[in-house]
Amino acid sequence: MADGFITAAPAATRTALLLAYPGVTAVELFAVQYFLAGIPGMVPSVVARSLEPVTGDLGAVVLPAFNFATAPLACDVLVVPGGGPGTVAAMKDPDVLGFLRSRGAQAGIVTGLCTGVLVLGAAGLLRGRRATSHWLVRDALLPRLGATPVAARIVEDGPRLITASGVSAGLDLGLALVRRFMGDAYAAKLELLAELHSAPEPGENPAAGTLREMFAPLLSQAEAAADSARATWPLSETVALVQPEPIRG
Amino acid sequence: MADGFITAAPAATRTALLLAYPGVTAVELFAVQYFLAGIPGMVPSVVARSLEPVTGDLGAVVLPAFNFATAPLACDVLVVPGGGPGTVAAMKDPDVLGFLRSRGAQAGIVTGLCTGVLVLGAAGLLRGRRATSHWLVRDALLPRLGATPVAARIVEDGPRLITASGVSAGLDLGLALVRRFMGDAYAAKLELLAELHSAPEPGENPAAGTLREMFAPLLSQAEAAADSARATWPLSETVALVQPEPIRG
Numbered sequence: 001m002a003d004g005f006i007t008a009a010p011a012a013t014r015t016a017l018l019l020a021y022p023g024v025t026a027v028e029l030f031a032v033q034y035f036l037a038g039i040p041g042m043v044p045s046v047v048a049r050s051l052e053p054v055t056g057d058l059g060a061v062v063l064p065a066f067n068f069a070t071a072p073l074a075c076d077v078l079v080v081p082g083g084g085p086g087t088v089a090a091m092k093d094p095d096v097l098g099f100l101r102s103r104g105a106q107a108g109i110v111t112g113l114c115t116g117v118l119v120l121g122a123a124g125l126l127r128g129r130r131a132t133s134h135w136l137v138r139d140a141l142l143p144r145l146g147a148t149p150v151a152a153r154i155v156e157d158g159p160r161l162i163t164a165s166g167v168s169a170g171l172d173l174g175l176a177l178v179r180r181f182m183g184d185a186y187a188a189k190l191e192l193l194a195e196l197h198s199a200p201e202p203g204e205n206p207a208a209g210t211l212r213e214m215f216a217p218l219l220s221q222a223e224a225a226a227d228s229a230r231a232t233w234p235l236s237e238t239v240a241l242v243q244p245e246p247i248r249g
Numbered sequence: 250m251a252d253g254f255i256t257a258a259p260a261a262t263r264t265a266l267l268l269a270y271p272g273v274t275a276v277e278l279f280a281v282q283y284f285l286a287g288i289p290g291m292v293p294s295v296v297a298r299s300l301e302p303v304t305g306d307l308g309a310v311v312l313p314a315f316n317f318a319t320a321p322l323a324c325d326v327l328v329v330p331g332g333g334p335g336t337v338a339a340m341k342d343p344d345v346l347g348f349l350r351s352r353g354a355q356a357g358i359v360t361g362l363c364t365g366v367l368v369l370g371a372a373g374l375l376r377g378r379r380a381t382s383h384w385l386v387r388d389a390l391l392p393r394l395g396a397t398p399v400a401a402r403i404v405e406d407g408p409r410l411i412t413a414s415g416v417s418a419g420l421d422l423g424l425a426l427v428r429r430f431m432g433d434a435y436a437a438k439l440e441l442l443a444e445l446h447s448a449p450e451p452g453e454n455p456a457a458g459t460l461r462e463m464f465a466p467l468l469s470q471a472e473a474a475a476d477s478a479r480a481t482w483p484l485s486e487t488v489a490l491v492q493p494e495p496i497r498g
């Protein structure tokens with residue numbers, strides 16, 4: 001369930017660029033994108049060397065909206081997700097590093113997560129800064145890139161740099177960005193909507209009521225869809241899943 | 250950082266099908282895909298109505314590997330991620346429901362997360378089963394689809410059905426699948442690699458040592474990349490990020 005419709009969408013007034021490269025870990029990219037999309041007016045766009053489909057390290061294929069030439073020079077948020085060997089290749093790629101230097105200079109907030117932080121570092125953007133990264137590489141790599149490693153899930157070093165630790169911390173990075181743009185109360189709503197750091201029971205969470213109200217129309221539509229789906233079920237059909245073992249051809 | 254290379258890849262021997270549809274929440278799809286890709290021999294493939302790019306509810310664009318006709322009839326894992334209005338549309342789509350019925354009947358494990366569980370339910374696959382879903386819809390919708398709602402992040406109902414709660418629970422669903430195929434010790438490694446439910450400090454976690462060993466070659470490559478990147482930095486260049494405010498054109 002998405003937060004893109006948590007408020008009526010205002011005109012696009014903010015831009016986020018998310019870097020994709022061969023071998024990027026898709027869940028890291030889309031974790032940040034999920035929360036960015038919940039910031040009113042924010043348009044998160046994937047950018048890559050070319051507009052050809054980019055294959056992530058797990059076979060995910062994503063289509064970029066911009067290439068390095070067409071991506072806006074100024075953006076509100078720049079995001080560099082991590083990966084494995086493809087990320088090491090990105091650290092050595094002059095086009096990637098040049099792109100990050102040019103957009104990094106003008107971006108409102110520069111962010112990286114997991115090994116993506118190393119690509120920011122290779123571009124020289126972390127010199128003299130405090131940063132985190134995946135625990136497997138953080139302490140060995142960040143000092144080589146002029147940065148001070150910090151063992152934390154999220155490190156906010158001044159107003160323009162946020163780094164996150166490995167993989168699942170992409171969700172935390174996304175939430176930190178929501179907090180920056182929209183404040184704590186709004187971020188708490190998205191946190192509950194994403195069921196991040198929360199039990200499925202919203203309990204006394206004050207954000208729950210607002211969300212229930214916001215999603216009431218969608219809930220009604222889903223109820224109607226459920227009722228009409230049920231009406232089409234063949235009454236006599238054996239439910240496949242009741243079989244203890246799969247039927248294999 | 251990805252788990253696809255946590256072991257030398259054996260020949261593809263297992264198939265996972267992840268359903269994409271217009272309006273699907275990309276992070277949910279790729280959270281499960283991330284962990285599936287860490288199961289040796291498992292090939293997670295995106296399947297959709299056609300091979301055209303599918304646009305998620307937040308503007309993510311993914312390319313399917315199979316359409317409803319070409320997707321294998323038998324798979325080891327079937328995954329239905331959630332979304333917003335697009336998911337309600339999927340609940341009413343006879344082609345989607347027919348696809349889920351045909352693959353669900355033969356799948357080793359049928360899984361759904363967030364509102365994707367409702368699509369499984371609309372297909373009739375949850376009749377008489379215990380399931381969870383996003384807290385906003387779970388209690389109202391699941392009984393209408395013949396299922397008993399359970400307030401939990403993950404519900405494993407027998408050997409062939411796993412459901413997960415909202416959005417970020419896609420990571421937990423992925424991990425539950427790893428545990429099913431590979432056992433607890435292996436799952437603990439992927440959990441630490443993904444920094445899921447863990448501090449960035451692996452501390453005394455016995456999986457940390459194995460991971461350090463496994464990733465030593467990648468670490469060396471990254472160190473070399475960092476050193477050569479640093480050598481190209483212009484010594485006199487002002488580091489853009491040191492500026493407290495972005496330079497706007």
